[in-house]
Amino acid sequence: MTRRSPADLRTVLAGLDLMPGQLVRVREEVPARFGVSGHYAKWAGAPAPPPTGPGPAVMYERVTPSGAGAEARAVLMGLYGTRRRAAALLGTTPARLPHQLLDAVAAPVPPVRAREGREPARVVLPPDLTALPVPVLTDEDAGPYLTLGAVLATDPETGVRNLSIHRMCVQGPDLLTLWMVPGRDLEAAYRSALRAGCPLPVAIHLGLGPAVLLSSCCPTSLVPTGLDELAVAGALGGAPVELARCRTVDAEYVADAEYVLEGELLPDLAPENLRGTAATPEFLGYQGRAHPALPTVRITGITARDGAILQAVSGPGHEQSVLLGFGMEAAVLGRLREWDAPVKSVHCHTAGGGQLMVVLQWFHKRSAADDEVVRKASESVLEDFRMAKMVVSVDEDVDLESDEDLWWAMTTRMQADRDVVVLPDREGFPLDPTQSTAYSPALSADGRTAKVVFDCTVPHAQRDRFHRPRFTPAGSARPTRP
Incomplete structure (x- = not known):
């Protein structure tokens, strides 16, 4: 309790x-x-x-x-x-x-x-x-x-x-x-x-x-x-x-x-x-x-x-999205735990009404096999949660509460031809006006949608190339030798 x-x-x-x-x-x-x-x-x-x-x-x-x-x-x-x-x-x-x-x-x-x-x-x-x-x-x-x-x-x-x-x-x-x-x-x-x-x-x-x-x-x-x-x-x-x-x-x-x-x-x-x-x-x-x-x-x-x-x-507004988002975050987190996926945090962004945009933060990848684990788990969230339309996956050094950090990760840790996965014509949520055949003839019915994963996690083999600097607080640095 x-x-x-x-x-x-x-x-x-x-x-x-x-x-x-x-x-x-x-x-x-x-x-x-x-x-x-x-x-x-x-x-x-x-x-x-x-x-x-x-x-x-x-x-x-x-x-x-x-x-x-x-x-x-x-x-x-x-x-x-x-x-x-x-x-x-x-x-x-x-x-x-x-x-x-x-x-x-x-x-x-x-x-x-x-x-x-x-x-x-x-x-x-x-x-x-x-x-x-x-x-x-x-x-x-x-x-x-x-x-x-x-x-x-x-x-x-x-x-x-x-x-x-x-x-x-x-x-x-x-x-x-x-x-x-x-x-x-x-x-x-x-x-x-x-x-x-x-x-x-x-x-x-x-x-x-x-x-x-x-x-x-x-x-x-x-x-x-x-x-x-x-x-x-x-x-x-x-x-x-x-x-x-x-x-x-x-x-x-x-x-x-x-x-x-x-x-x-x-x-x-x-x-x-x-x-x-x-x-x-x-x-x-x-x-x-x-x-x-x-x-x-x-x-x-x-x-x-x-x-x-x-x-x-x-x-x-933010308020409805916040109220809806926390429960959705807990549900996604619980599902990923069932799959033993190495997820650290989940953030259902207010820009998606607390439901449609899901940001997944992953623990440090232990091996190259985790590249595929992250990708498949991200797709599974879209398959298992009808409301989820977009998943953005990021590493644990990204601040989930900072829109600037999320955009930075999307800009510098993603290549569209290899890191964007589209799942076409899935069950969706009709209050989103794009989820209609009038908007996209590729949809089989109103209330269906294309879903997408943006994998902004660093490939395990290249992790040393994506090192973020850590600044030392004033007064705590070791003195240099003369």
Whole structure:
């Protein structure tokens, strides 16, 4: 078990307040519609459109909701806007966090029922989503979106609990549409409920501690079906996650969440956007396309902590990519360990949304045989991980967190005619607009892609020709003889 990390969002923010430049508080009133997203854009980071760059967490203390007469409430953006800050919230570094995630998956700590009187006090709010400061990001959007809403549900057939984040659009005061990426565990629970002829009770959380939120973003390749994400969070955070019972539905919720929206995932379908084709900006940097028919959630109750903070993300930007990337890194690292490949670190770059671009760092090659091991293992990552589109392999003297060092390695340690491997027409991810037959007739169907390995590792036989100088710190050099 790792050392205990802050359990709830408020403890995290109190710590950031003491660190210069890490948390900006905006005290003037801004509207939820375009105001939050427009102000935060300069700090969102790529793939948000320029000019932008990764910046601080930003607390908007007075955000006015869309509902008439609704009071201003707080919205938090950018808490996980840099890899260094995101890892530090869990008391670790970007290089160590994937290893700790693997340890947490191997030794999960199940959640527990919150002891009476210990859970944070909650106030009951009217079940009216228009009274909450849910941001609208662009004028094309289908409406206000819960961009960081973590849905907790239990499969009625298997009894397996699942916590995962999904795109949810506010369609009315008590109605959401919810898009489940096909194959996710929530979809399996939803289909179980449909077979039973019942709606699926859910608790939607807005504002969670870092261990819980990061665990909810982990892919199935890391946290397989049957393993509770809350148990992973307990191991990652160093203490069991505490749960309580919902008031209006037969479901549980994380006791220290800022907002909890209680509801039922219904069999009824509704269009995501009645006025156009756009949804909301996606994590790869392009405007999302609205779905013609999505499951709906009927909100039956809302509770909140006093002075609750609604946490959200900008569609494109560093934050979503960071949250997605760490789980993917751990999954890739675990797979390469199974193959006994000499991998040192994995970095899922934010330029690929934390999924499409994978940088592999390899230990020092022991023999010429390792040249082939690195090449084959790099290709196997592309074959085994559908989302991965590009692998860049580098040696252990390259700084994975430095884009300049990565480009330097690609420039001076790669020859395109021998070090670039293309895998044509593989299963891909259709949110990348190049992955379509309209872009490339060589693809057999939309959602397929050509994948590529850039092998920027030094051949073992030529390692002496690629020696980087090491500068001696002043005062530590041995004196020269006269």
